[in-house]
Amino acid sequence: MGNTKNINLIGIGLGNPDLLTKAAISAIERSAVIIGAKRIIESVKEDFPNKKYFTEYNTEKIIEIIRENIDNETAVVFSGDISLFSGSLKLFDKLKALVEDEKDFKDCNINTFPGISSLSYLCAKSNTDISKVKILSFHGKEELLYHNIDSNEYTFIITSKAEGVKEICRKLISFGFFELDIILGENLSYDNERITIGTASDLLGMDISDLNCMIISNPDADKSIGFGLSDEVFARDKVPITKSEVRAIIMSKLDIHPDSICYDIGAGSGSVTIEMSRLAYEGKVYAIEKNPLAVELIKKNIHNFSAENIELIHAKAPEGLDNILEADKIFIGGSGGELISIMEMIFTSKKNHTIVISAITMETISQLTDIVKIAKQKGYDTEITAVNVSKSKEVGPYNMMMAQNMVFIGVIKM
Template sequence: MKQVTIAGMGPGSAGCMTQEVCRAVKQADVLIGSERLIAPYTDQRTVKAVTAAEILRVVENEDGEHFTVLMSGDTGFYSGAKKLVEQLNGKYAYRILPGISSVIYFAAKIGVAWEQAQFVSLHGKKQPYLPVIMQNEYTFFLTQGNTAEICTRIAETGLGNVHVWIGENLSYQNEKIMHGSAKELTAYQAAGLSVMAVHNPKPGAFTGTGLPDDCFIRGSVPMTKREIRASVVSRIAPAKNACIYDIGAGTGSVTVELAMQALYGCVYAVERTEEGCSLIVQNAHKFGLDNIQVVHGSAAGVLEELPAPDAVFVGGSGGELEDIFKIILKKNPHVRIVITAVTLETVQEAVRLLEQNGFDTPQIVQIAVTEVKKRGQYHMLSANNPVFIIEGSSVR
């Protein structure tokens, strides 16, 4: 009966392989893996295969009893082992052997404890990483050699002084480790096999909900104020991978805070004014958010082209609230909807549409914020217009 061993080969050199992995390699009838991983084993039968489907075909078609699949790094860290196991389940017996990941090897090399660090893989996918750097002291990257681009983006966001380490060809004889500030390394292009670490000594800036209003770039476009924004975001409560619409996005203040919560999702900021769209782009760039898509136009005219939302915030409907409801409920009948209103007519229409479309009794609150402002030697109360927040979060 054919048996498959999925072996974590470590960062590269044979000296970083565990003894158990070495035995699995030596005892294999067939070694399977990428060209780089199988290249040293010229005295054994090897087959080049990378994807789970390719590897499964090799196991099915090649003669032999013991098949060892070589995986770079550790089998449990951004590895192809997960998809391979899905292919093998119920067909072949298998075991998984861990290895030393390149990131853990690198952490030891630069003397950084990694238990509180965050990890980002940029292998073959676009993943927002600037908010991760902003929110954490240490962030490690598996890069595709695009270190100059990463350092440039970090510096453009105002974090040019954070310390960066870049490790190339780790564990090999030509291993190389560079370090300096992000702005010093904006022109340094590393080799393809590279790992990067970033130390932000003051994490937590520009994170969470209820950011101060003066954090945002503002023009003449209306902006949802801090206290209202915090309540709206808490009611939407987006998942990390949520798809969210911000309709009537204005300057993008709500968009930004939603995008910080849904780091692995996407926030579509729908705004009809050119100035507003420009401000949203500027604020997204300021906060290092790559998971924001600005959509210029009226909601009724552009929503049809967007993917189905998990949640929708309507901060300004432009008189199209009924059309907005029709479109989003067709895309997702179980969508969570939060609406802000400053007139009783909008409140009435929002409640009618929620009830008409099968939502449970909407939750309605009114928030009236009064600030204390200094006028000469006195401190005076300055009241903002009250704002209604209407929430429809479940469907009967």
């Protein structure tokens, strides 16, 4: 059997044994023990008889099987490629630690063998440039769909069974993506393989296999993400809005990352909330607002911008701040007189967070000054900026500059 200290992590491709690489075939032939999930084991068992097979996908249990058979060369087989949404990644790290720390695994060699992934297979079959593809998985997890579709020419998705495809199609329709081409691959590499190109509506009327993946094509994808949206794009009514120029400064001070956890406290009509959600497109935004009318406007704006990553909480802070200690970007635009108590709660967080506070009234400005002093004592970097914006307005044949309210912006940063 060759070197009995080999542990081989093998990507077998999509399931058809004809797609196994020569290196993978050789490694399986050398191995006395084969471990893998049921479908994967069944795909190789016929071609590689006289092996000791174990049906298992749990990482810890796989390690125990390897330990019990440590004197035999072992192959752990995975579907697709071991580098794409594969349990191999976690197993490799665990095995590497065992080789370094445990006597039983001393001198074991961890070998890796790539396979053909559903991504590379479907891209090749549909003549899609894989370098332009954004990769998502809805298999047992949630992803933010709108931003990825809107900002990428191609989006590849591993779905969760047939219903997963239809749920994605319903979302695309709700987002207004009626005409986008979807390449649906079913049972790839098997005799009953089917590749279909159609719209979301077309796919909703189909019977779809549970073994599937898809590529959504958006030739009009807009890859740019900016902030400082025009005030006119928001549903506003009689609820105050943070004006676009001031909002742009606030967003620049917050310096939001794609995976940021954000809070907009006193969210008003939700203009800052929406800007946050566009920048934290892989993160989460909590919008706290006490005014029922404002809450309804935020709901409209969430719908209008298809902002999936916003959780709206109808409460008066500090109520509704259950996840505040996990946040790294916090904006306080309205505190209802609770600014000090809110900040006391935030200061207990161990996150390296950035807090931006806007103040218009003299009372809030006074509180802001006190908070900045406390923050300095706690080791934060602080600054206060006064913003005075004037915009032109036509008066007869002339243009007059009309001043907006002066806004003080406090920044507290760890």
